[in-house]
Amino acid sequence: MSQKKWWRGAILCIAFACSSLSAQAMTLNELQQTLSTTKIVRGDFSQSRTMAMFNQPLVSNGTFIIAENSGLWWHQTAPMAVSLVLTQDKLSQQFDNQPAQIITAAQNPMVFYFSHIFLALFNGDTAALNQQFSLKLTTLTPETDTTDTHTHTATKKQWQLVLTPKQAPLNKVFTTITLQGGKFINQLTLAEIRGDKTVITFSHQRTTPSTLTTEEKRVFQF
Numbered sequence: 001m002s003q004k005k006w007w008r009g010a011i012l013c014i015a016f017a018c019s020s021l022s023a024q025a026m027t028l029n030e031l032q033q034t035l036s037t038t039k040i041v042r043g044d045f046s047q048s049r050t051m052a053m054f055n056q057p058l059v060s061n062g063t064f065i066i067a068e069n070s071g072l073w074w075h076q077t078a079p080m081a082v083s084l085v086l087t088q089d090k091l092s093q094q095f096d097n098q099p100a101q102i103i104t105a106a107q108n109p110m111v112f113y114f115s116h117i118f119l120a121l122f123n124g125d126t127a128a129l130n131q132q133f134s135l136k137l138t139t140l141t142p143e144t145d146t147t148d149t150h151t152h153t154a155t156k157k158q159w160q161l162v163l164t165p166k167q168a169p170l171n172k173v174f175t176t177i178t179l180q181g182g183k184f185i186n187q188l189t190l191a192e193i194r195g196d197k198t199v200i201t202f203s204h205q206r207t208t209p210s211t212l213t214t215e216e217k218r219v220f221q222f
Helices: 003-024 028-036 109-123 214-220
Strands: 040-050 058-067 071-078 082-086 090-095 101-104 133-145 154-165 174-181 185-192 197-206
Touching: 028 133, 058 214, 071 109, 071 214, 082 109, 082 214, 090 109, 109 185
Parallel strands: none
Antiparallel strands: 040 058, 040 197, 058 071, 071 082, 082 090, 090 101, 133 154, 154 174, 174 185, 185 197
């Protein structure tokens, strides 16, 4: 084969590969549909926060529940017990067995500005996020999905969504917020202007039971 024909063949192969990747790329609408399909997700989290003032990262662990019609329950179990419950208009924070501190949207609008951003992140509400961030979605290598029953396998697209704040106050705090996942969000990285970085890794995500338990309903009622 002549050198000219070899290069032509190589270019055709690359062009075909690129067109195939483009055809398989996930869109923002598809990502939102993927993340909003399940109304309730439970799982575990591990959070590592790197700060300039500390030599070692601050690590915490716990469980979480995100429920579409209720909100987010962030239950840290180590190194100390902290329960954070966030709804559309109220926030409850409780340390160990101390009385819960409750803040309403009317009392502290800025807290709820950030809180609603994070609810949008967990719910995969790309339409809401697009108002505050420039979004860059990349499709990564597929993963094997064995969610819930572990009795079936299916190919799920892996993706990465990088959010760059458009305006204040977010661009005064964060340089980027990066989400990675497949069927669920598997990792959330918060990169701050001052150099601090928080990486939250999610595991054991599950969608059953499909409704809140009696105890979970009680948590969201405050």
